[in-house]
Amino acid sequence: MATKHYPIGIQTFEEIIGQNYTYVDKTEYVYRLSHTNGKYFFLSRPRRFGKSLLVSTMKSYFEGKRQLFEELAIEHLETEWTEYPVLHFSMAGGKHMEKAPLEQYLLNMLEENERKFGIVADSDAPNIRLYNLIQNIYSITGKKVVILIDEYDAPLLDVLHEDEQLPVLRNVMRNFYSPLKDCDPYLRFVFITGITKFSQLSIFSELNNIKNISMLPDYEGICGITNEELLTQLYEDIDELAASQQITRSQTIEKLRSHYDGYHFTWPSSDIYNPYSLLNCFADKMFDMYWFTTGTPTYLIEMMRKFDVEPSEIGEGMDAIRPEFDAPTETMASLTPLLYQSGYMTIKNYDDTNELYHLGIPNKEIRVGLFQTLLPKYLGRKGGRGGTAVAKMAALINRDDMDGALQLMKNFLETVPYCDNTKYEGHYQQMLYIMFSLLTNYRMQVEVRTHRGRIDVVVETERRFYLIETKFDGSASEALKQIEANGYAEAYKNQGKPVTMVGINFSVKDTANFAEWKIK
Incomplete structure (x- = not known):
């Protein structure tokens, strides 16, 4: 069997086809989108989900490179193969830039496209350059122009949480995109990809006829x-x-x-x-x-802090109504839209009666990666070693040795310096949630409601349930008595598994964290 080549890090359709890399055929979507009603389209998908390759595929299609599409779905759908002038802008290279470098980056992309079509321009204003470029291409070729903008929001995402820098860079990008509306007579097709939606960019505020295909059933598999x-x-x-x-x-x-x-x-x-x-x-x-x-976006961690989102909220899932998915990033009232658009949560179910979407973590890779990223927030500089401690705890819990697992946790926590924001019970509850969530063979829930109250943490393994109550500067006996007094175990007596009750007390003594527990 011949060795297969995978396009790892390769986002150019022509190179993938020319070098015989593995390609999952998405050309039917390209044909469908280019032959539907409308001219302006927007697609939101998480990073590294195939958006750039899709844009590159469109570029080759609109440039009429028929030979690249042999034996693909579009070969049997398209009959005309009309060639159009294509302007391709990738904003991925505009990350981590301040105003002046970002404006220069835009001018460099415009100059590259001007050379391609033999056009000379001398304006220092990106919006004027873009308008003249489109108009001149139309005059020279007599054909309407196709515009493909990939990762339109990339320059803004890393400053999403910065109240001063975000408006400055947003104005730069709004200025750049502003000619699209006035150039409508010269445009055949405009396709824009990104992760989130900024309402105060001219793309969405002025192109009021732009079609957001992100949640349309016809395009569910266009990427991925x-x-x-x-x-x-x-x-x-x-x-x-x-x-x-x-x-x-x-x-x-x-x-x-x-x-x-x-x-x-x-x-x-x-x-x-x-x-x-x-x-x-x-x-x-x-x-x-x-x-x-490939890296967890800094903006997401910062926005979690800004919206005070706890790890357990993500782990347990969230509910959202349809308008929240399309909420402008600048005015969103919760982090739910960004968690969904970034790929950390996805649609798990839909309640048609109440028109509610239930969101949850997609898979093991996201759960483990996200919680490992969040662990240092609760363990400080020792967070990097927390994963090793968790793995050892998992081996002990697999043997029904919860006492040994908690002893391991105690030994580890005593090496972790405390700070002021750890002096409350919720901090330790969230830390416990993250550590147990990294035990991926188990099901974790926090603040589980029963008819007698709420259980702090419930861990379900293959063989049993652990009901865990936590205290801060109290006592393990007090925590255990609360489980018994409220009859929490009664809720699980018909689940076919034995129940173990665990009371844990966290406290700070002599600048070290301390934990004690009782198990019944």
């Missing part, structure tokens, strides 16, 4: 890899991975599903896999947290 595509277009890859892992095909599919599947961008929806992680897994013949190795 659907379960059907995995089982049909990548069936050989599954078999090769199974052989290398020495497990069955069905076991391999289940591991792929638990690690990288679970995304839904509408409801009902096909299961969507993270394409970056899936292809890396096939290439390396191993399961790993590929999406997270």
